[in-house]
Amino acid sequence: MDRFGWVPSFGGNISARLDGRSIAITRSGGRKGFLGRDNIIAVDLEGRPLNAGDRPSAETLLHCHVYRDLPEVGAVLHGHSVAATVLSRLVTGPAITLAGYEMIKAFEIHHTHDVRVSVPVFENSQDMERLVHDIGPELPRHIPGYILRGHGAYAWGRTVDNAMANLEALEFLLQCELETLKVRGLSAA
Amino acid sequence: MDRFGWVPSFGGNISARLDGRSIAITRSGGRKGFLGRDNIIAVDLEGRPLNAGDRPSAETLLHCHVYRDLPEVGAVLHGHSVAATVLSRLVTGPAITLAGYEMIKAFEIHHTHDVRVSVPVFENSQDMERLVHDIGPELPRHIPGYILRGHGAYAWGRTVDNAMANLEALEFLLQCELETLKVRGLSAA
Amino acid sequence: MDRFGWVPSFGGNISARLDGRSIAITRSGGRKGFLGRDNIIAVDLEGRPLNAGDRPSAETLLHCHVYRDLPEVGAVLHGHSVAATVLSRLVTGPAITLAGYEMIKAFEIHHTHDVRVSVPVFENSQDMERLVHDIGPELPRHIPGYILRGHGAYAWGRTVDNAMANLEALEFLLQCELETLKVRGLSAA
C-alpha cells in the first residue's frame, strides 16, 4: 500500500483476524510503510484493546464492523488514495457505478465482467459510531469494499493477500474512472 | 510488469515457450509481482496441462494461439494497465492508430518511425474460444501485440526480454495517446 | 522525498534541529536522494556555518526562520514537487484553500476534518532576506507549512518523521486539488 502511495502521512490502517473474537490492527499514528511489531495491537470485535494500555485508532470500529458482519473475512485494508479521494468528491451520489471492465471480475464475489457494480460511497464523519450506523448493519455483499467520501477506500478479503487483491482491483477501477473524467469531463460522470 | 502497475490484483499472465510443443505459464490467480515456482505450470499448445492436476487460467488459450501462429515467438505477456483499459474504452473503433512516434521503431518488426501503426482492439469476452475466433487465425504481423477492450494488452517477442521491450513500447505509446487526449479532448481521437 | 520525485535535480533541502542554537542541514548542491555525511553541515539559527569552511545554501535562511519562530519544531523539509509547482502557478491568490478532506486531520495542529485550511502561497524570490520579510515574523500556526509559488513546499514538525508526515499530507492534498482541476477546469479553482 505504501509503494502505491495509498498510506501517505500517518494515514490508513491494516488489520487481520486473529480468531473468532479478536483482530490485530495497526495502532493510531505511525507511518504504515514502516510498520514494526510495536505498531500493531490486538482488539476484540468491539474495538476494545486486549492489553489495557493500548490505544486503538478511532477507525478500528469500522474494521470491527466488517469482521462482525462477515465471518469469512480474514483481513481489512484501509488506504487514502488520490483517486478514491478525488473521485468520491467529484461524483456526488451515494455510489460509483463501474461497468464493462474486465477488472470487475477480480473481486472475489463476481465471476463475469459484464455485471454493473456499484461501489457504495458513504459521507465521511469523525463520529465512528454514526459512520457505522450510516453504513448500516449489513455491508455490501456484491463488492468487498466501500468508499468514504473525501477520505479513502476500505476493502476486505478472506486473507491479507485477497484483501490486497480486492483493494488493488478497486483502486485500479477508480483510477480508470478518474482518467476517463479527465478526458470526457465531469458531465460524463 | 508489477513495478509499472500492469498486474494489479490477480490480473495478468506471463508465459514462455519450453519447446515446440509446450509452454510454461502462470497459473490462475496469484499476484504476478510475487511469483514463485508453484505459480507456474506447463501446458501444451492447446492449453492442456502436462500435469493432470494443474488448472490453467482461461486466458491460457490466448497465449497458445500466439505460439501456434507465430513459431518464432518465445514469450507472451499480458497485463492490465490503466492506459490500455481507459484508452480502449475511449476509442471505440477496431484499432488505435499511432503515428509519428520514434517509439514505433522499438517494435521488433518495424525499422522506421514514419510508419503509421494500427494496434488491433478486440472486444473483450469471457468466452475464450470465441475470442480466439474473433482475433482470427492470423495474428497481426505489423505489430507484436493487441488490446482487449476494457481489459488490457497482449505483447510477444522472441525472448522474454524482447516481449517485455515490445510491451513497454506499446504501453508507452498508449500512455502518450491518453495524455494527449487529456489535453486535446476526445474529439481529437 | 526522492522516492516521490520531490527532490529532482539538485533541488530541495532537509534540516533537523541539533539543539537550541544550531541545526544540521543539507549543503548546497548534491542530489538529495543520495545523501552522505559530507552533504550535511551545521549552522546556527542565523544560518552561519559552525565550521568556517562550509557554504550553506541560500535557502538555509528559510529553515532558520522556522526554527527561530517555532521552538517545538525539530525538522524542516523543502521539496520541489510537480503538484506544488503547477498548482501554485495556476492559483494566483495568496493561499490555496483546502476543505472537506479527511487528510486535513493529518496535520499535527488540526483535530477535525471539517475545518477549512488555507495554505499560504508566497511569491518566489532569489533574495532570501526579502522572502523571510515577506513571510513575516510569525509563521502560520494553523498549518505546518507553506508554498513558494512556482518553486515548491516547505513543511515542518516536531521530529523528522512528523515533518515528513506533514509534507506527505500537504503534497497529497495538492495532488488532489490538481487532479480536480484537470476534471473541472480552472474556473473551478
Added chain:
Amino acid sequence: MDRFGWVPSFGGNISARLDGRSIAITRSGGRKGFLGRDNIIAVDLEGRPLNAGDRPSAETLLHCHVYRDLPEVGAVLHGHSVAATVLSRLVTGPAITLAGYEMIKAFEIHHTHDVRVSVPVFENSQDMERLVHDIGPELPRHIPGYILRGHGAYAWGRTVDNAMANLEALEFLLQCELETLKVRGLSAA
C-alpha cells in the same frame, strides 16, 4: 532514468567521456535499466568504434556532436519520457519556452529563476547526419539539452551526476508544462 520510466523498451542511450578523443556509450539495443559491462562500447568523437567488432547505435552521432562542440561536457543522457514525447508533439514550434520556474535555476548555466528559457525542439529523423546538420554546428549555450519531437530529450553536463541533474530539471519542467496544459487546455500553450 529507468526508475523514472525514461528508458522504456530498448530506448535511450547513455555516454560518458573517456578522454579528449573517445567516449563510452551504451550499445544498440538492450534495456537501459539492466546495463552490464557488455552493453557499453568505446567510440571516437566521430562515432567509430575503437574495437572493430562493435556496432554503435545510430544515435551515437548525436552524442559525439555534443562532445565535439562542448569540450567541458563529460556525460550525455538521452531518454524517452512520456512528457517530452507528448509535449513536443502538442507544441508545434521550434522551441518550448519556460518562464517563472525556480527549477530553471537548476540548469548548470543559469543563476537566476527569472530568466525565460527556450528549450530547442528539433524535428525527429532517422537520418542522423541530417539531424546533426539540422541541430547546427553550435549547440545551445543557454540550456544544457534539447528535445527531438515525438522522440525524447537529450541533456548533458560536466559529470554523469550533473548531466542527470540537468535531465531531471528538464523533465520536471516538461512535466509541469504538460500538467498545466491538462488544466488550461492547448490554447494556453
